Amino acid sequence: MRQIILDTETTGIDPKKGHRIIEIGAVEVIDRRVTGSYYHQYIHPEREVEKEAINVHGITNEFLKDKPVFSAIVDEFMAFVTGAELIIHNAPFDVGFINHELNLLKPNTRGIIEDYCKITDTLKMARRMYPGQRASLDALCKRLMVDNSNRTLHGALLDAEILADVYLLMTGGQVSLSLKNQQDAASAAAQTRLTNPAEAQTQLRIITPSDEELAAHRDYLTQLAKETNTEIRW
Template sequence: MRQVILDTETTGLNWRNGNRVVEIGCVEFVERRPTGRTFHTYLKPDCQFEQGAQEVTGLTLEFLADKPRFEEIVDEFLAFIAGAELVIHNAAFDVGFLDHELSRLGPQYGTVSGHASNIEDSLLLARKQFPGQRNSLDALCKRLGVDNGHRQLHGALLDAQILAEVYIALTSGQEEIGFGSADGVDAPVEAVAVQLDASRPRPRVAIEDEDLAAHEARLEKLRKKAGKAVWDQWLVPVDEVAA
C-alpha cells in the first residue's frame, strides 16, 4: 500500500477568511516503510499573515516573495499524491485549505479526496486510542517516544516526517509481525490436534544475559511512561522460583 504523510503551513487558521497555504510537505511510504521520496515546496500566498501565524511557522512574506504560487506546482503536487492514502493530523484543516486552493484554479482540479485513495486522520486515531488526553503532535511524540527535539518551529516537511513516526507507532500491532505469505495472500491454516502429557516437566528456555537486559530496559521504559508495566503482574519472585 502506498501512503503519503502530508502537512501544510498557512497564513492563518481559516481559509474562509482569505488565508492561504504557504508550505506543503509530503513523505512517501510504501508498505509502511519510507521510500525516500518527498514533496516539499514553499508558496507565495499573495496575502498577509494573521497575527500569530507568522511566529508559529517562522516564515515571512519577504522569504516567500520569490516562491512559486500554488498554480505553478499544482500538477506536480497532485501527481505525487495520486492514488495514495493520505495520512494527515487534523485532516479537516489541511484538506480544507488544499481544496480551497484547488477551487481557485477551476472545477477541473476537483478535490484532494478525488485524487487520493483515502484520507486517514491521525488525530481521530489518537483520540480513539487516548480518549480525554491531549493529542497534539507534540503530545503524541512525548507519549509514544518519538524524538521531536529538533522541532523548534512548525515546518511542513519536518512535521510530515515526525507525523510518519507517530502514525507508525499509533498503528503498530500484530499485523506488523508479518506472518503473511510472500505474495501477500494468507495461506489456509490446517488445524492440528496436539495431546499434552501433564505429568511431564515443562521445557525451560535458556535466555541470554543480553536479551534479559534488553527486556528489563524495555520494561523500565514502560514503567517510566505509564507508571507500571503489564508484564510485572506475571513476574514470579526469585524465592518462589527456587522453591
C-alpha cells in the same frame, strides 16, 4: 500500499477568510517503510501572512516573495499524491486548505483532493486510542517516545517526517530507519559479513511460532484494526 504523510503551513487558520497555503511537506511510505521520497514546496500565497501565523511557523512575507504561486506547482503536487492514502494530523484543516486552493484555480477542473486520495486523520485516530488524553503531535511524540527535539517551530516537512514515525507506532508497526540510518546499518552489516562471516552465520536463529502464538497475533491485529479504524495488511 502507498501512503503520503502530509502537512501544510498557512497564512492563518481559516480559508473561508481568504487564508492560503504557504508550505507543503509530504513524505512517502510504501508497505510501512519510509522510502526517502518526499515532496516539499514553499508557496507565495498572494496575500500577507498574519503575524500570529509567523510566530508559529517562522515563515515571513519577505521569505515568500520569490516563491511560486499554487497554480504553478499544482501539477507536480497532484502527481505526487494522486492514488495514495493521505495521512494527516487534524486532516480537516489541511484538506480544507488544499480544496480551497484547488477551488481558486481558474478554471477548476480538478474537483477536490478526496477525488484522488483516501484521507486518514491521525488526530481522530489518537483520540480513539487515547481517550481523555492530549492528542497533539507533540503529546503523541512524548507518549510514543518519538524524538522531536529539532521541532522549535512548525515546519511542514519536519512535521510530516515526525508524523510518519508517530503513525507507524500508533498502528503497531516498527518505525523505519531514516535513509542515513539505513545506509549506516547496511554498511555495518556488510562489514560484519566481510570480517567474520562464519560467526555471523552462527548467530542467526529461525524461530517458528506455535499455533497458539499465531492465533494470538491474529487476534491482536483484529483488535488493532478495530481501535484504529485502519486496514492492517501485515
